[in-house]
Amino acid sequence: MNQSRSGYPVNQDSIRQEPRLLAAGPDAGWARHLDTFGQWEPQAAGPGLLEVLAESGLTGRGGAAFETWRKATATAGTGRKGLFAARPVVIANGAEGEPLSFKDRTLLAHAPHLVIDGLTALAAALGQTGGRTSSQAGAGGTSMYVYAPAASLARVKQALGERPGGRKIRVVQAPETFISGESSAVVNMIENGTALPTDQRRRLSESGLNGRPTLVVNVETLAQVALIARYGAQWFRQAGTATDPGTRLVSVSGPAPTRDVVLEVPGGVQLSAVLKEAGMDPGSLSAVLVGGYHGRWVRPADHALTPAGAPGRAVRPGAGVIHALDLQTCGIQETARILNYLAGQSARQCGPCMFGLPAMASVLNRIAGGETNPRLGSELDRLGRLVSGRGACRHPEGTTGMVSSALDVFAADFRAHLSGYCTGPGGVAA
Amino acid sequence: MKTYLHIDWTSCDGRGLCSELLPAVLDRDDWGYPVARGKVGRDRTDVPLRDADRDAAQEAVFLCPRLALSLVERAAPEAGQRTPGRTPGR
Ligand code: SF4
Ligand code: SF4
Numbered sequence: 001m002n003q004s005r006s007g008y009p010v011n012q013d014s015i016r017q018e019p020r021l022l023a024a025g026p027d028a029g030w031a032r033h034l035d036t037f038g039q040w041e042p043q044a045a046g047p048g049l050l051e052v053l054a055e056s057g058l059t060g061r062g063g064a065a066f067e068t069w070r071k072a073t074a075t076a077g078t079g080r081k082g083l084f085a086a087r088p089v090v091i092a093n094g095a096e097g098e099p100l101s102f103k104d105r106t107l108l109a110h111a112p113h114l115v116i117d118g119l120t121a122l123a124a125a126l127g128q129t130g131g132r133t134s135s136q137a138g139a140g141g142t143s144m145y146v147y148a149p150a151a152s153l154a155r156v157k158q159a160l161g162e163r164p165g166g167r168k169i170r171v172v173q174a175p176e177t178f179i180s181g182e183s184s185a186v187v188n189m190i191e192n193g194t195a196l197p198t199d200q201r202r203r204l205s206e207s208g209l210n211g212r213p214t215l216v217v218n219v220e221t222l223a224q225v226a227l228i229a230r231y232g233a234q235w236f237r238q239a240g241t242a243t244d245p246g247t248r249l250v251s252v253s254g255p256a257p258t259r260d261v262v263l264e265v266p267g268g269v270q271l272s273a274v275l276k277e278a279g280m281d282p283g284s285l286s287a288v289l290v291g292g293y294h295g296r297w298v299r300p301a302d303h304a305l306t307p308a309g310a311p312g313r314a315v316r317p318g319a320g321v322i323h324a325l326d327l328q329t330c331g332i333q334e335t336a337r338i339l340n341y342l343a344g345q346s347a348r349q350c351g352p353c354m355f356g357l358p359a360m361a362s363v364l365n366r367i368a369g370g371e372t373n374p375r376l377g378s379e380l381d382r383l384g385r386l387v388s389g390r391g392a393c394r395h396p397e398g399t400t401g402m403v404s405s406a407l408d409v410f411a412a413d414f415r416a417h418l419s420g421y422c423t424g425p426g427g428v429a430a
Numbered sequence: 431m432k433t434y435l436h437i438d439w440t441s442c443d444g445r446g447l448c449s450e451l452l453p454a455v456l457d458r459d460d461w462g463y464p465v466a467r468g469k470v471g472r473d474r475t476d477v478p479l480r481d482a483d484r485d486a487a488q489e490a491v492f493l494c495p496r497l498a499l500s501l502v503e504r505a506a507p508e509a510g511q512r513t514p515g516r517t518p519g520r
Contacts (some may be wrong), residue, residue, distance in 0.1 A: 199438040201500060329467040350439030351463040359460070386459055392440045396472065 005058065015273045017239060017266050020247055021223050026110050030162035033113040034306030037230060042117045043165070045229040046124025049074070055226065055233035057245045060094060063220025063294070063319040064309035074205040075215040076126045086212045087141045088126045091190070092119045094148030094156075094219040095174035095181030098292045099341070102322045103249035104219050106262045108152040110160035111223060116169065118222030119144055121229045126215065143212075144169045147186050149176055149217070178345035181356040182393045187348075187357070196347045197393035205368050211318065220249055220320075237402070240267025244306040248317060252278040254285070270305040271315065274322060286327050287409050291318025294398030296405035297331065300324065333405040333411050336361070336368040342399045353396045356387030360403065372420040434502045435487050436477040437464060441498035448490040448499060455483050485511065 024036035029180045033420035034040075053069035059077060060066050075088055092115055095102045108115060146156050150173055160166035172182045172190050180195040189195035201336050208214020216226075219353075224246060228236045239246040245269030253260045258279045265274055271290065272282040282300040289297055290305070295318045343357035360383045367376050384400035391397075407414060440475065444483035451469070456464040466477040479487055484501075491499045 135476070196441075199440050201438065201502065202438050349443045351442060351461055352439065352459060355461040356459075386465065389469075389471040390437075390439060390465070391475070392438070 005077050015263070015265055015269055015277045017247055017264050019264055020227055020239070021107060021114060021220070021249060021264060022110055022412060024111060024114075028111055028113065030159070030213070033111070037114070037117075037227075038118070040230055042120035042226070044231070045121040045231075046126075046128040049125040050223075052120040052228060052233050054283065055263070056228045056236040057233075057243075057309055058221070058224055058228060058236065059223065059244075060218055061220035061248055061320065063291075067314065068217070068221055071127065071199035071205070072122060072215060072219075074203070075213045077205075084148055087143065088123075088125045089145070089209045089212050089214040090119060090126060090144045091145045091186055091209070091214065091216045092116075092219050092222050093181055093183070093186055093216050094152055095145065095186065095195075096319075097176070097178040097180045097320060097345075098294075098319055099178075100253055100289070100292055101251045101319050102260055103262045103320050104249045105149070105152055106251075107220055107223060107249060108148060112156050113163065113227045115219045116146075116156075116159060116163065116335055118164065118225035118229070119146070119169065119217075120165070122222065122225055133137060134195045143209075145190060146171045146219075147174050147190065147428040148175045149203060162257055166322055177347075178342065179395060180346055184393065187214055188215050196349060197395075199392050206362075218319075218387065232275070241306070248320055250274060250305075250317065250320040250322050252322045252324075254278065254280050254288075254314075254322075255329075258324070262403065265305065268306045271298070271305050271322070272301050274305060275300060275324060278322075280324055282322050285324045287325050287328065287331050289323040289338075289402075290315045290321070292321035292323075293342055294318060294394070294402060295321060295410040296402065297335070298405070299409065330368070330413070331406060331410040332364070332417060333368045335410070336405060339364050339399065339403060342395070342402075346395060347393075350396075352387045352392040355389075356383060356396065357399055359383050362402070364403070367417050368415065370417065372417045373417060376419050377407070377414055377418055407411045431503050431505060433479045433484060433487075434477050435479055435490075436481070436500045436502045437440070437474075439463075439475065440497045441496045442494075443496050443498075445495070448494055451490040452483065452486050453478075455479065468480065487511070 024032050050069050050072055050176045060068055094104050094108050115382050123144050124283055127142040148156055153171055153173055156171055160169055175195050179185055181312045182197045183200045185195045188198050191209055204214045228421055242248045245265055250263050250265055255328045261278050275282045285300040287297050288300050289295055296313050305317050306314050307316050343361040346357050348354045363376055363380045384403055388397040388400045446458050446462045448455040449458045449464050459465045465481050466474045
C-alpha cells in the first residue's frame with residue numbers, strides 16, 4: 001500500500017486490513033480478550049479519553065457518522081450545568097433493526113468484552129468531566145446499559161458475568177423492529193417498555209433516560225473507543241484516510257457465491273474492492289445498496305465508502321450495509337419490496353410517515369407491477385418531497401432518500417416500465 | 431437566538447387548525463397535516479419563524495387541540511448537529 005507523507009495510506013483500492021475489532025478470534029471470552037488486547041482497566045481510562053477520541057477522529061458506526069467526541073462532550077457538558085448535576089447515562093446500542101445488517105450481532109457474539117470496555121471507559125470519562133467520584137454506582141457515577149436483541153443478550157450477559165464489575169451494567173432487550181435502534185426509541189424502551197421514537201424537542205444529551213443526560217452509542221463505536229483508549233489516536237489513524245480514519249465493519253450480502261459476510265475495512269476504501277473481497281465480481285452486478293434501507297443505490301464501481309465526500313465519488317456507509325443486486329434482479333421490484341417493508345415499519349405515530357410512506361409504496365408497486373401511466377413517476381417524486389423532514393424520527397427522509405436514489409440509478413428501467421416496455425428480468429439496467 | 435415553531439408529529443392529528451391560523455407559514459398536505467411552506471428537511475419539523483409570524487404562531491400554540499405545537503428559542507443549530515441519532519439523513 002502506498003503511504004502518503006503523513007503516514008496514512010493513500011491507495012484505498014487495497015482492502016487488506018489486519019483484524020482489529022475481531023482480533024481475539026471467534027467467541028472470545030474474558031481470558032482470550034485479555035491475552036489479545038492486554039491487561040487494562042477501563043475505569044481508569046476515563047481522564048483524557050474525550051481528547052484522545054477527538055484526535056482519533058472516530059465517527060459513530062451506527063449510521064449518522066457523527067463525531068463521537070462531540071456527541072460525548074455534549075452529554076458531559078449538560079450533566080455539569082445544574083447545582084445538583086444529573087448523573088449521565090451511557091447506552092451501548094446493539095439493536096440492528098435493519099434486516100441487511102449483521103455486523104453488530106457478529107461483534108457482540110465474538111468480541112463482547114471490547115464493547116463493554118468501551119462502554120465502561122466512556123462512562124468513566126463522562127463521570128469524570130462531571131466531577132463525580134467513582135464511589136457512586138458504575139463508572140464515575142454514570143449509569144450503563146447494553147441494549148440488544150434477544151439473540152445477542154445471552155452472550156452479553158455471559159461476558160458481563162465473566163468480568164469484574166460487570167454486574168453494574170444493566171441489559172435491556174431490544175425488539176426486532178426496524179426503528180428499535182433509533183436513539184429516542186432506545187431510551188423510550190428502557191424507560192417505558194415501548195421502542196417507539198419520541199418527539200425530540202429536547203435533546204437526549206440534555207434530557208434523556210429519566211431526565212438524565214443520555215448518550216446512546218452504537219456497539220461497534222464502543223469497541224473502537226476501547227481500542228483507541230488502549231492504543232491511542234495515532235494507532236487508530238494508521239488505517240483509513242486522514243478524513244475517514246480507522247476501520248469499520250461492514251455487513252456484505254449479495255448474489256452467490258457470497259453469503260452474508262462481515263468484513264473489517266479501512267475508511268475511504270473503494271466499494272468495488274469491498275465487493276471483490278466478499279467474492280463478487282463488480283461487473284456482474286447491476287447495482288449496490290449502500291448504507292441499508294435508509295441508504296442509497298449506486299453503481300458497483302467508482303465509489304469510495306466514506307461518510308464525507310463528493311456525491312458521485314463517495315457513498316456514505318451509514319450503518320455499514322452493502323447489499324449487491326445481480327443482473328437478473330429488477331431494481332425497481334427490489335426497491336418496491338424494501339419500500340413496502342419500510343412503510344409497514346412506520347411506527348404509525350406521525351401522520352406524514354403513517355400515510356405518506358404507504359402512499360409512496362402503492363405508487364411504486366403500481367410501477368413495478370407494469371402499470372404504464374407516465375404520471376406515476378412524478379407522483380412518486382411529489383410524495384417523497386411531501387413526507388421528508390416531517391416525523392419524530394428520520395424514518396421519512398431515510399426512506400425517501402433511498403427511493404430517490406433508485407429513481408436515479410434505475411432511471412432507464414423506470415422510463416421503460418412507465419412507457420410500457422416489459423424489460424424482463426434484470427431490466428434495461430442489465 | 432432564533433424562534434422555531436416545533437411540531438410534535440407524535441401528537442398532531444392533522445385537523446389543520448394551525449394552517450388556518452398561520453396561512454403564510456403552513457400549508458396542509460394530502461392528509462391534512464401541516465407542511466411548512468418553502469422549507470425543506472428538518473426545517474419542516476422545527477420551522478424557523480420570521481418576527482412577523484410570531485404572534486400568530488403563539489396563538490396556534492395555545493389553540494392546538496393536541497398540544498402538538500411549541501415555540502422553541504435557540505441558537506441556529508450547526509448543520510447535522512440537531513439530532514445525532516442513528517438513522518442517517520441524506
Ligand atoms: S416518523 Fe414514522 S417511524 Fe418515526 S416516529 Fe414518526 S411514525 Fe414512527
Ligand atoms: S392544530 Fe395541532 S393537531 Fe391540528 S394540525 Fe395543527 S399541529 Fe396538528
